[in-house]
Amino acid sequence: MTIALLIVFFYAIAMWLVFYKYRLLKFNIAWGVVTFWVGFHVLFLLIVFLRFYTPYTIDGHVIRQTIQIAPRLPHPTLLEEVFVAQxxxxxxxxxxxxxxxxxxxxxxxxxxxxxxxAQQNALILEENIVLARDSVNEARANEQFANEQVNRYSNLVPRGGAKQETLDKWNAQLAGAEAQVAEAEANLKKAQLATDAKLDGVNAQVAAAQAQVDQAVYYLDQTTIYAPEDGMIISQQARPGLVVGGFRIGAIAAFVADADPYFLATFYQEHLKFVEPGQPVEVSLDFYPGQIFTGKVKSIWEGTGQGQIKPSGRVPDFLFMSPQGRFAVEIVLDDDPALKRYPGGAHGAAAIYTGGGGEWVAVLRRINMRLYAWINFIVPFDV
Known part of the structure; x- marks a missing residue:
């Protein structure tokens, strides 16, 4: 808008000089129509050239990464101390x-x-295997002895060397011994199965108990919140006595990180036709009236919220969508790529010089940028 007004102003002065000051031409209806027609096309072409070859926006901001400070505690827990001020x-x-x-x-x-x-129980399970093996060996020894006795008396009874009752007794003892062997072997298998219940080579009960210890250590550590990186907490509102955890949802503070800030400017989509990474940029921040900062285009964010439809049970309603969403361009400033001295949210204007249209187009845009920078000394007008 500023450039358009300047073009109209200087064109009007030129026409005044031609028709009234030096009277190089005599003004009449014909010359009036020609003057308007030429002026309109000059203004139209200049605006088109400026919009496409030197895209300009007043919607630029310094963006800083933020981390939501949210306690991860499963039970309602009292905040005892706050170690950081606003x-x-x-x-x-x-x-x-x-x-x-x-x-x-x-x-x-x-x-x-x-x-x-659990660790003690794991040792007991190992001892149970030893006892079960001893029981199996004892039962097998009893079975072997009973079997030998049955064989002996089976030879003696037909020859009258022993009573049938004795043979029947040892047959019953052999059956009992066989049952004891089966029972002992089953107990040994159960002891081995209990011992073999392992996770990554560790007894299952011990692993479960260790997981409970790790979880308890984790939640105990969460009772103290540390700064995740260098930065500051904006608007400190958490006070001792605050209860968090349980069903509380959301953060108690916003942590603004020092690292990786960036300058983001949004442009209308058609104005980015000739914009590419690496092209020179000028930025005027409201925070520093009268100053122009140089930089380069780092990247173009090729997407807006209008390009996303969130999963839901509703059919998308396109009637209420904005007709056009702006695209963001990330800019790196030459004097301070890390943006350490620029606060988050600092607003400003930005112009990208694509190199097209000739140097005079870039000159007009530079004038525009400097007018914006110097007008920040008096705008806004509240005093």
Missing amino acids: NQKVKKGDKLYQFDRTLYAAQLEEAQANLAS
Whole structure:
């Protein structure tokens, strides 16, 4: 809009000089129509050239990565201490919040006791195998002795050397011994099956108890929240006495990271026809009136929310969708690629110079950018 007004202004001055100041031509209806027609086309072509060869937007922002600070506690837990103030810089690993540890420390002790019991039971299972093997050996020895006795008396009874009652007695003892062998072998198999119940070579009960200990340690560790990386917490609202966990959904604070910020500017889709990564860019931030920052196009985000239909049971309603969504362009600034001195949310204008249309198109856009930068000294007008 600014460029259009400037073009109209200078064109009007030129016509005034030609027709009234120096009277190079005599103004009449014909010249009036020609003047308007030429001026309209000049304005139209300049605007088209500017829009496509030097895309411009006032919708640019510094974006900083944020991390939602959400306690991962399964039970309602009291917040005891807050170690960070509003907008205070912190380093990775610094303490942020301390929650009550009583319940989780008790759960850890219980899990450790269960682990010790499971480990002892695993040793008992090993001893049960030894006892079961001894029982099998004893039962087999009894079976062998009873079998020998049956064979002996089976030879003596027909010859009158022993009574039939004695042979019947040893036959009954042999049957009992065979049953004892079967029972002992079954007990040995059960003991072996109990011992063979393992996960990655560890007794199943011990593995389950160890998992409970690990879970208890995890939740105990979660009672202390540390800074995930360098950054700060914006708008510190969590206070001692706050209860979290259980059915609470959502974060208690937003952590703004120092690393990997970027400048994002959105453009109308048709204006990106000639834009490619690596092309020069000028940025004017409202935070720094009168200054122009140079940079380059890093990438074009080729997608908007209009390109996504969320899974649901409803048929998409396209009547209420916006006719056109803007596309975002990520820009890297030359003087501070890490954007360390720019706060998140800093707003500004950006212009991309594609190199098309001639240098005069770029000159007009540079004038536009500098007008925007200097007008920030007085806009907005509230004083």
